[in-house]
Amino acid sequence: MAVVSRHHDVLIQRLSRHSVNYRDPLEQIPWETLDPEAPWLPEKLLSLYGLPEYEGLTADDKIRLSQVEFVSFCELGLWLEALFIQRLGSHSLQHLYHDAPSYHYQLHELREEVGHSLMFLELQHRAQLPFLTPPSQRPRLASLFARWTPEASAVFWATIFIGENVPDQMSRHILQDKSLPEAVLAITQLHRREEARHMAYARITVQRRAQRLGTIQKKLLSPLLREVMRQFLQTSFFPGPAIYAAAGLAAPQRLARLARQNPIRQALLKDCAAPSREFLASQGFSI
């Protein structure tokens, strides 16, 4: 246990050092390259991609849908970051007295998350597209879990890890398409770079905390984690009808239903969830 603890301290001190060269994302993104005539997501990442209804859309409809879905993906980030900022902000000072390296690092992480949220707000402002999924429409269990699970617990950090790793997998796919506007690539790159540190912190914190849990406890916690993850994946990958309506598409309710049944979308979800599932399985949680 002492070895894990020491390893933890060394790693987070290193993460803090990497966070020192902070630059404001608002200043780093080449906002003028956010082309309103171009797609903002690769086609294969669109929720309707592969369906006959998608093939039937005009080129302009497809572009508009990709822009709305990219803004909606960033809105997902805003929701997650708000939950995280609330939790860390409310209890972080107590760490100073028993785990100073974590306190130090978490302040870096808070600063970075606030920067991401400001970046997403700027995107929305420049895109002139509305945010359409208020927290009341997000899964209740995931919100409650993020709000009330003890911060010292393995499951709290497991939830954080899922909330960071799943969108990061989407970001990885986005960056494969270098033809996207530079601003979209820069937003995604910057987020990936900083989230890599956040995930490293979450990973080692889960490892450290999971060591204190017995096999039975992990077995009992697994169904809960599984349900949180299921709800989180639903809200991340299946936009509500408002998204299709904002893209100007007809029959938005029907499109939302079709997206949920879209095998290509389901395969993407599985692909993006796989690293979280593998990591949690390695820590004894079966999700």
Ligand SMILES: [Fe+2]
């Ligand atoms: Fe973030």
Ligand SMILES: [Fe+2]
């Ligand atoms: Fe993060």
